[in-house]
Amino acid sequence: MPAKSKAQQKAAGAALSAKRGETKKSELKGASKSMVESMTEKELEALASTKRKGKSEHVPKSKAAS
Template sequence: MPAKSKAQQKAAGAALAAKRGDMPARALKGASKSMEQSMSERQLEELAATPRTGKPDHVDDRKS
């Protein structure tokens, strides 16, 4: 599943780094913290590897 925005891709990269032990999990905040706890390493790799070209900075998933 590819990332929908640059922010999602960046959060997945931070969560992946924490899951691999490259950074402490206590340093995570917000979406990256919940991603690290709920997603597998493979899922995080897929999100983090998404090319950022052409992606919006943020996507509002809330429906009006």
């Protein structure tokens, strides 16, 4: 499952770091905070490893619902 935006990819990377114990879970904010609890390490790796080229910074609201 590839990330749909740069922001989603960055949040997954932060959550993955916390899941691996490289950073503290208490330092997480926003989406990464919920990702670390609800996703497996393998799912986070898939999102975090997405190429950023051609991705928008954020997903437009019309695409976020689909």
